[in-house]
Amino acid sequence: MARITSAAKSAELSPSKTQASLVPTLTRPSSLAAAGTLAPVVRPQTAGAFRARKVEPTRFRYFYDRGDLPVRVNFAGAVRKLQWQVDLSLLDYSHYLPVFMEGLRELEEPYHFLALNGTLDMLEKGGSRVLPCLSLLILPMKANLMTRNQTVLCLQMKVLQRLVLSCPYTGEALVPYYRQLLSIFNLFITKRVNCGDSIDYAQRRQENVGDLILETLNILEKHGGPDAFVNIKYMIPTYESCMVRH
Numbered sequence: 001m002a003r004i005t006s007a008a009k010s011a012e013l014s015p016s017k018t019q020a021s022l023v024p025t026l027t028r029p030s031s032l033a034a035a036g037t038l039a040p041v042v043r044p045q046t047a048g049a050f051r052a053r054k055v056e057p058t059r060f061r062y063f064y065d066r067g068d069l070p071v072r073v074n075f076a077g078a079v080r081k082l083q084w085q086v087d088l089s090l091l092d093y094s095h096y097l098p099v100f101m102e103g104l105r106e107l108e109e110p111y112h113f114l115a116l117n118g119t120l121d122m123l124e125k126g127g128s129r130v131l132p133c134l135s136l137l138i139l140p141m142k143a144n145l146m147t148r149n150q151t152v153l154c155l156q157m158k159v160l161q162r163l164v165l166s167c168p169y170t171g172e173a174l175v176p177y178y179r180q181l182l183s184i185f186n187l188f189i190t191k192r193v194n195c196g197d198s199i200d201y202a203q204r205r206q207e208n209v210g211d212l213i214l215e216t217l218n219i220l221e222k223h224g225g226p227d228a229f230v231n232i233k234y235m236i237p238t239y240e241s242c243m244v245r246h
Helices: 002-013 017-022 032-036 059-066 093-105 111-129 131-146 150-166 175-181 183-188 209-223 228-235
Strands: 071-074 081-084 194-196
Touching (some): 059 093, 071 111, 081 111, 093 111, 111 131, 111 150, 131 175, 175 228
Antiparallel strands (some): 071 081
8 A cells, every 4th residue: 555655646746748848948059059049148228328319400500590690600711700790799698698508509510610609709708798697598508418419518518617707606606507407417427538629729638528527517616606516516426626625
């Protein structure tokens, strides 16, 4: 009786022929040729955080094509220059400066040349008229940074530096807007991608995005008042102050 019971138990534990056929058999490939027939490993797609976004046509392009901007390119001589058709002292900064700032995303000519040099001229000669329209510049600057295009990033950071230095109180007025502008700075601060000499044509300086971001943050801290460093540190935890604190 004991022999019959043990035989029955062994029969129950051993798989049947049907069950054994359902279990896949894993064997090591016998040769390199056989190994090459295995399915390749599919790597997961990257999130694309640093990938440049598509730049849509801006209001600057639309207004210029329609003839609503008082600027044109002067080709007299060997160097092309920007020529204003009205006196800058009579220009409505609250209307034109945001449009020119938005045009920094344009990489085609003549829009690129006109938007860049027009913005720099207005910041250089605007003086106290730049500060009242500062809130109107935040969205164009944020949109420029969000393109993640290396050329546009470098242009926008250079123009942001000029904006801070254009008026004594502009740096402090920018502090409440750090959360809208510095998120892209935190993303690219460790990048070492050559962005060339987008503005400093004469100096031919070879800069990269990471160094340019650090230079811009230093200018923001120096001219942003006592609350600048705390707000920069909140958005960019790796940033260290450039000011000597006692």
